[in-house]
Amino acid sequence: MTKTMYEKIWDANLVHEPESGSPLLFVDRHLMHEVTSPQAFEGLRLQNRQVRNVHSILGTIDHCVPTKDRYNIVDAIAKKQVETMTSNCAENDINLYGMDSDQNGVIHIVVPEHGFVHPGMVVVCGDSHTATHGAFGALAFGIGTSEVEHVMATQTLQQKKAKTMLVKVEGKLPAYSTAKDIALAIIAVTGTAGGTGYVMEFAGDTITDLTMEGRMTLCNMAIEAGARAGLVAPDQVTYDYLEGREFAPKAEYWEQAVAYWESMKTDEGAEFDEVITLKAEDIAPQVSWGTSPEQVISVTGVVPSPSDFDNEVKAQACASALKYMDIQAGQKITDINIDIVFVGSCTNGRIEDFRAAAEVIKGKKVADGVQAIAVPGSFPVKLQAEKEGLDKIFVEAGWEWRDPGCSMCLAMNGDELKDGQRSASTSNRNFEGRQGKGGRTHLVSPAMAGAASIAGRFVDIRDWK
Amino acid sequence: MQPYIKHTSIAALMDRSNVDTDQIIPKNFMKKVERTGFGIHLFHNWRFLADNVTPDPDFELNKPAFQGAKILVAGENFGCGSSREHAPWAIADYGFNTIISTSFADIFFSNCFKNSILPIKVSDDELAALMAEIKADEGVEFTVDLEAQKVTTPGGIEINFDVDAFRKESLLDGLDDIAWTLKHEDKIAQFEQANKKKLPWLWPSA
Numbered sequence: 209m210t211k212t213m214y215e216k217i218w219d220a221n222l223v224h225e226p227e228s229g230s231p232l233l234f235v236d237r238h239l240m241h242e243v244t245s246p247q248a249f250e251g252l253r254l255q256n257r258q259v260r261n262v263h264s265i266l267g268t269i270d271h272c273v274p275t276k277d278r279y280n281i282v283d284a285i286a287k288k289q290v291e292t293m294t295s296n297c298a299e300n301d302i303n304l305y306g307m308d309s310d311q312n313g314v315i316h317i318v319v320p321e322h323g324f325v326h327p328g329m330v331v332v333c334g335d336s337h338t339a340t341h342g343a344f345g346a347l348a349f350g351i352g353t354s355e356v357e358h359v360m361a362t363q364t365l366q367q368k369k370a371k372t373m374l375v376k377v378e379g380k381l382p383a384y385s386t387a388k389d390i391a392l393a394i395i396a397v398t399g400t401a402g403g404t405g406y407v408m409e410f411a412g413d414t415i416t417d418l419t420m421e422g423r424m425t426l427c428n429m430a431i432e433a434g435a436r437a438g439l440v441a442p443d444q445v446t447y448d449y450l451e452g453r454e455f456a457p458k459a460e461y462w463e464q465a466v467a468y469w470e471s472m473k474t475d476e477g478a479e480f481d482e483v484i485t486l487k488a489e490d491i492a493p494q495v496s497w498g499t500s501p502e503q504v505i506s507v508t509g510v511v512p513s514p515s516d517f518d519n520e521v522k523a524q525a526c527a528s529a530l531k532y533m534d535i536q537a538g539q540k541i542t543d544i545n546i547d548i549v550f551v552g553s554c555t556n557g558r559i560e561d562f563r564a565a566a567e568v569i570k571g572k573k574v575a576d577g578v579q580a581i582a583v584p585g586s587f588p589v590k591l592q593a594e595k596e597g598l599d600k601i602f603v604e605a606g607w608e609w610r611d612p613g614c615s616m617c618l619a620m621n622g623d624e625l626k627d628g629q630r631s632a633s634t635s636n637r638n639f640e641g642r643q644g645k646g647g648r649t650h651l652v653s654p655a656m657a658g659a660a661s662i663a664g665r666f667v668d669i670r671d672w673k
Numbered sequence: 674m675q676p677y678i679k680h681t682s683i684a685a686l687m688d689r690s691n692v693d694t695d696q697i698i699p700k701n702f703m704k705k706v707e708r709t710g711f712g713i714h715l716f717h718n719w720r721f722l723a724d725n726v727t728p729d730p731d732f733e734l735n736k737p738a739f740q741g742a743k744i745l746v747a748g749e750n751f752g753c754g755s756s757r758e759h760a761p762w763a764i765a766d767y768g769f770n771t772i773i774s775t776s777f778a779d780i781f782f783s784n785c786f787k788n789s790i791l792p793i794k795v796s797d798d799e800l801a802a803l804m805a806e807i808k809a810d811e812g813v814e815f816t817v818d819l820e821a822q823k824v825t826t827p828g829g830i831e832i833n834f835d836v837d838a839f840r841k842e843s844l845l846d847g848l849d850d851i852a853w854t855l856k857h858e859d860k861i862a863q864f865e866q867a868n869k870k871k872l873p874w875l876w877p878s879a
Contacts, residue, residue: 224860230839232857234864236875244757246706257851261865263877272704285704292706326875336756336780350756350780353708354787354850362854364861368837400691401750401776434753436779457874465874500691521690521749528689618755620700627723639695639754641718 210475212372213439214407217347217472221330223364230366235359236329237346240267240302241315242293243620244334248357249296259300260363266324267297267304270314271620275583275610279307282622313586313612316340316554320424321588323453327442327469332359337554337636338437339430343423344450345442345472347407350431370436373406374480377414379488384669386564387422388556388634388653390414390486391429392494392504397484399502403435406482409474410440414488420449421560428555429636432501441473495541495666496638496651498529503638504651505541507668513537532640533648534628542666544650548631549580549661550643551654552610553617556634557585561654562593566601568658568669574606575664581608581623583615607661619643632660675789676847677770681816682743684773684826686807687733690748694781697752697760711759712766738812744771746803751792752781761788771817773824775800786840787850791819793834802830819845 211219223232245267252259259265272286281287290307297304305311305318312318316337325331327345332338334356341348355365375394395402408430410423418426423440430438447466450456457465492506503526505512511530514523514537530537535544551557551565562582574580582602584590590612593599599609616623617635625631625647634657638649652660659669702714717725719732728735734742745764751774752760761784764772772785773793785792795803806828807813816825819841824832842848854861869876 223864224857226857228839229853232854232860234861234868243703247708247758250706250708255851283704289704289706329875334756334758336754338756352756352758352761352780352784352787354758354784358851358854361851362858362861363865364854366839366850366854400753401778404750404776404779434750434778461874465872468872500693525690618695618700620703637693637695637754639693641699642695645699645718 210478212478212480213345213409213441213472213474214347214370214372217328217330218369220328220472230368232364233330233367234364235332236264237325237331238265238359239315239319239331239333239335239338240265240356241271241333241335242269242289243271244353245356246289246292246296247353248334248360249300251357252360257361259302259360262301264363265302266319266322267293267302268312268315268318269293269306271614271618273307273613274621275613275615275623278611286620310587313584313589314554314557314614316424316428317557317585317589320344320420321453321586323450323456326450326456326465327446328472332365336431337428339435340424340428340554342427342430342438343420343440344446345439345469347437347439349436370407371405371481373403373408373435373482373484375408375410376412376483376485377410377488378412378485379414381414381488381491382670384493384655385491386653386655387418387425389491389494390488391426391432392496392501392651393486393491395429395433395501396504397486398433400432400500401434403430403433406435407437407439408433408435409480410438415440416443419560420445421558424558425555429501432636442469493653493656493669495656496649497533497535497541498526499532499638499640500525500529501636501638501651503529507541507656507666509541511535511537511539511541542668545630545665546632546650546660547578547629548625549578549657550583550616550631550633550635551657552583552585552615553635554585554614555636556654557583557589559589559592561634562589562598563596565654565658566598568655569605569607569662570601572605572662574661578661578664580606580661581610581616583610584612586612605662616643632657632666674847674849677789677791677819677844679816679818679820680743681814683739683741683812684744684746684803684807684815685734685739685742686804687745687747688804691750691753692747693754694752694757694760695754698757698763703757703759708762709766711763712768715763715767736811741768743769744773744815744817745769746773746800746807749775751777753778756780758784758787761785761790765790773800773803786844789844789847791817791844793817793824795832795834799832806830
């Protein structure tokens with residue numbers, strides 16, 4: 209019988225399926241950060257339970273970390289959360305890239321840098337953007353804190369089998385269109401609930417042409433389509449990325465591991481519950497206009513009106529988004545002015561992203577009244593960028609070159625929009641207040657963010673000089 | 674966990690779709706290391722005026738008729754976005770134990786069951802009928818019977834809903850998930866032994 213990659217990973221990790229009760233799925237890797245883990249450790253302590261497989265866990269501190277003056281956490285409650293993460297990991301002998309580590313950074317950036325996730329694994333984290341690691345052909349998804357505790361205690365999760373969706377993207381992307389634009393274009397088709405109950409597998413030559421960084425950006429946003437996880441089949445690009453990294457299989461096991469990974473790919477002819485197809489050539493640079501990632505359009509477009517939607521719920525959502533975002537139906541996307549530009553996050557905080565933004569801003573100056581901040585996803589990304597001289601390009605253009613952290617993606621660390629400010633952001637969510645109460649977020653790729661910082665508004669980067 | 678008991682309670686209406694977990698509990702309130710005390714921050718950015726203290730009279734849950742509600746009736750794709758369990762913690766702490774909608778985001782849906790909250794999926798027509806009844810009579814009380822998998826209203830609406838048998842049992846009994854799983858500890862240990870042989874590079878060398 210032919211099987212999809214999701215079904216193969218499910219079968220390989222199924223511990224037990226009792227007659228009554230829930231199937232138990234084995235968890236290979238458990239990622240952790242300071243916001244969603246403290247209550248889980250407390251739960252273990254109260255019940256006198258132990259962490260079952262310490263080696264399966266890798267932690268970092270990212271959400272609450274200041275990107276300027278990083279040790280000076282002003283908010284006492286946030287400071288305590290960071291200290292709690294540090295002490296919980298120390299007490300349980302958990303590998304943590306903490307505040308003092310030169311490997312510290314955003315969890316979904318740091319974990320791949322160390323080769324901690326491999327194809328065929330089940331990977332969880334108390335964080336919805338765990339979907340990122342599907343780029344390696346791992347079943348990776350976000351869980352709640354009660355489940356974090358459950359995984360620590362049992363190395364398993366009570367799970368229900370998901371449905372499968374194949375998202376096929378074929379052809380050559382237009383110039384300046386990136387993995388971020390593919391992700392947004394897919395969400396424009398599926399909606400933010402279209403993937404609910406599904407695991408998505410991304411396939412087609414456009415996808416296999418992406419670098420690992422691009423695949424991570426794409427899978428990262430599977431959750432914004434409602435899918436708990438996204439998957440890309442592993443191939444030579446994956447293996448070349450992994451080989452030699454700290455937690456990758458060592459030479460003696462390498463061939464055996466690659467053979468196993470190859471065996472986990474979707475079989476020829478395997479059936480998916482749903483299939484959608486996109487043509488890469490139709491995917492122009494995208495800009496979100498509303499307060500949900502599905503409210504997105506090509507940079508060449510205009511802001512829609514509620515009457516453009518035949519569905520009453522979507523029409524209502526459009527009306528409320530226009531009001532919150534303070535933009536008009538019919539307004540050209542390229543007529544929207546911005547105040548703040550943010551390049552960073554687990555979506556677009558990798559080296560490629562800073563190269564793309566730097567290429568666009570090189571030798572230019574940030575528009576008057578615009579604040580632009582570059583926040584590398586990790587210290588290794590920061591160091592690499594500095595080696596390439598990218599930091600100088602940013603600084604000379606009038607950008608701030610910061611230390612790593614989640615920063616303005618969710619604005620827990622003090623980097624935030626003020627009421628009424630409008631951003632061009634490479635992050636993943638444009639929800640009301642996500643980047644600060646009253647703040648207005650437009651999601652874009654790093655190159656589009658770079659161009660917006662110079663022009664002070666969105667521009668079609670393909671014909672912009 | 675608290676067992677879920679049949680109840681008749683005020684049903685509050687949120688006639689909005691895609692209510693995301695960033696709205697349910699904004700990130701500035703996620704810095705605490707405890708599970709408790711999130712209810713006062715539920716829907717903070719919608720609930721309070723610019724001074725962050727005064728309740729916004731235009732926000733639906735601030736209506737006098739909805740005070741003390743245990744049932745929340747809301748539009749589609751409720752709980753989308755972030756995986757934060759702080760969202761169901763805030764909902765439960767505020768006093769809700771039931772959410773009725775046409776659809777829920779996956780992670781939020783599972784998180785509810787871990788916190789004695791019953792998320793009930795109904796059809797578009799059923800949701801419209803429930804919403805209409807609340808609009809016509811704000812403060813109306815609905816009855817939710819998990820045992821019988823039934824929602825009934827004074828207006829005569831009767832909805833039979835689906836719920837996974839194991840999750841139902843867990844809610845009714847207030848079961849400890851981890852304790853249930855650890856009853857299968859032998860199976861987990863067997864799996865681990867086999868996995869060490871199959872994928873030895875994933876395990877620390879002895």
